[in-house]
Amino acid sequence: MTRFHLVPAVALTLALSGCGSLYVSSTVQDQTEGLNVRIIPVTPETVLQANTQAYTPRDLPGVFFTGAGTGSPRGAGGLPDAPSFPDLTPGRLDLRAPPAAERGPYLLGPGDVLGLSLASTQAIDPVTGSTDGQTAMQDLVVRDDGAVSIPQVGAVQVGGLPIDEAEAQIFARLVDAGIDPNFGVQVTGFNSQRFSVGGAVAAEQVLTLGLNRTSLAQALAQAGGIAVTNPEFASIRIYRDGTLYQIPLAQFRADAAFQNLAVLPGDAVYVDTTYDLDRAQAFYRNQIDIISLRREDRSAALSELSTEVGLRRADLSEQREIFVQRDTLGATDRDYVYLAGEVTNPGRFPLPYGQQATLADVLYDGGGFNAATGNPSQIYVLRPDPAVLGAVTAWHLNARNAVVLTLATRFEMRPDDIIFIEEQPITSFNRVLQQSIPSLITTTAAAVN
Numbered sequence: 001m002t003r004f005h006l007v008p009a010v011a012l013t014l015a016l017s018g019c020g021s022l023y024v025s026s027t028v029q030d031q032t033e034g035l036n037v038r039i040i041p042v043t044p045e046t047v048l049q050a051n052t053q054a055y056t057p058r059d060l061p062g063v064f065f066t067g068a069g070t071g072s073p074r075g076a077g078g079l080p081d082a083p084s085f086p087d088l089t090p091g092r093l094d095l096r097a098p099p100a101a102e103r104g105p106y107l108l109g110p111g112d113v114l115g116l117s118l119a120s121t122q123a124i125d126p127v128t129g130s131t132d133g134q135t136a137m138q139d140l141v142v143r144d145d146g147a148v149s150i151p152q153v154g155a156v157q158v159g160g161l162p163i164d165e166a167e168a169q170i171f172a173r174l175v176d177a178g179i180d181p182n183f184g185v186q187v188t189g190f191n192s193q194r195f196s197v198g199g200a201v202a203a204e205q206v207l208t209l210g211l212n213r214t215s216l217a218q219a220l221a222q223a224g225g226i227a228v229t230n231p232e233f234a235s236i237r238i239y240r241d242g243t244l245y246q247i248p249l250a251q252f253r254a255d256a257a258f259q260n261l262a263v264l265p266g267d268a269v270y271v272d273t274t275y276d277l278d279r280a281q282a283f284y285r286n287q288i289d290i291i292s293l294r295r296e297d298r299s300a301a302l303s304e305l306s307t308e309v310g311l312r313r314a315d316l317s318e319q320r321e322i323f324v325q326r327d328t329l330g331a332t333d334r335d336y337v338y339l340a341g342e343v344t345n346p347g348r349f350p351l352p353y354g355q356q357a358t359l360a361d362v363l364y365d366g367g368g369f370n371a372a373t374g375n376p377s378q379i380y381v382l383r384p385d386p387a388v389l390g391a392v393t394a395w396h397l398n399a400r401n402a403v404v405l406t407l408a409t410r411f412e413m414r415p416d417d418i419i420f421i422e423e424q425p426i427t428s429f430n431r432v433l434q435q436s437i438p439s440l441i442t443t444t445a446a447a448v449n
Contacts, residue, residue: 026422037392050381050395107161116183145302150174163186163187194209198269198283199272201220228249230273236271337416349365357412358408359381363379380396380418382417383395383418
């Protein structure tokens with residue numbers, strides 16, 4: 001009698017399992033009450049169609065694109081004028097010519113101005129397809145720390161470099177910043193390599209060296225020329241690297257080699273009408289004092305600049321940290337997509353800032369799916385149509401052939417997309433058994449009793 005009670009119990013349990021009373025799983029169907037569902041296979045053509053839906057990723061706050069800045073440079077103010085000297089009794093002159101020396105390539109330094117020309121637009125001719133590039137010119141001043149500040153790039157160190165190496169530095173930084181590296185660089189202001197001309201000249205002044213070599217004769221001509229009444233007693237003195245050289249004016253005018261001597265950065269050229277060194281020494285002392293004043297003021301300005309930049313950098317870091325914390329706590333506006341079904345980690349996935357995310361990004365950043373339970377031939381992206389109430393497009397990716405997964409790397413995500421993966425048929429059967437076996441055992445035990 002017990003055996004006959006067991007058979008109906010088992011049959012009842014299996015019948016319940018077959019009709020879905022024990023286990024119900026989600027599937028994608030085109031017939032759903034209240035919703036108009038379109039199932040579209042994902043192909044290379046339909047990927048382009050799906051990506052036409054407009055979406056602009058959210059941008060990070062401006063503090064993530066703002067540098068600490070270059071601070072507010074402080075000038076040294078007016079420097080003292082070169083002194084004027086009385087006429088002194090001339091004396092005997094000796095020749096102490098400086099050794100022949102050449103300056104070498106021009107090295108950029110503080111105060112130099114670089115003219116940077118960048119491609120600003122690229123207009124495309126609709127008939128010929130050719131491009132008409134336009135350029136924008138910017139003047140960049142080399143700061144005291146040897147850097148120039150380029151918008152959207154930041155500080156680039158060029159101090160102490162020749163022009164070609166500075167151009168290579170700027171090229172590398174433009175490439176790193178993703179800016180078209182079609183540019184030109186030229187020095188439009190030579191201010192860092194200086195020398196002074198004083199004494200018996202038309203106009204005592206501090207002059208600058210450029211790309212071209214400057215001879216001693218050219219330097220004196222730039223100061224208005226030599227103005228002496230007794231040239232036989234006049235001399236040209238050059239203070240260079242702590243050594244004082246002297247060339248009698250008569251020998252200077254008679255020998256082209258002396259006229260062609262190269263002027264170097266930091267030289268102090270003085271035309272004297274006397275053998276007495278007192279006036280020349282006062283001139284050199286004045287020049288040294290000016291250089292010392294500039295150096296002290298530069299050090300103070302750099303110290304203030306460093307403090308200002310440090311405070312600005314700390315403020316930017318604090319603002320960025322606050323934003324990251326707010327974003328972690330969900331207190332910022334974000335766009336999300338959702339993962340459901342047989343994915344490894346169901347939940348929501350925040351779309352990245354400033355760039356598009358693809359189906360492959362979202363699916364595999366979250367751990368992908370388990371091939372033992374998830375059906376690769378039933379991968380769906382469920383996308384509601386914001387323009388039509390109740391309209392849903394189910395983009396169906398059949399990845400039974402793994403090559404089709406390459407389409408997932410081109411299928412762009414949109415806010416509120418739902419990525420759904422159906423279960424394997426065997427998975428559904430196993431889960432039915434897992435739920436039905438306890439009921440079967442209970443029913444069988446009741447029948448036996």
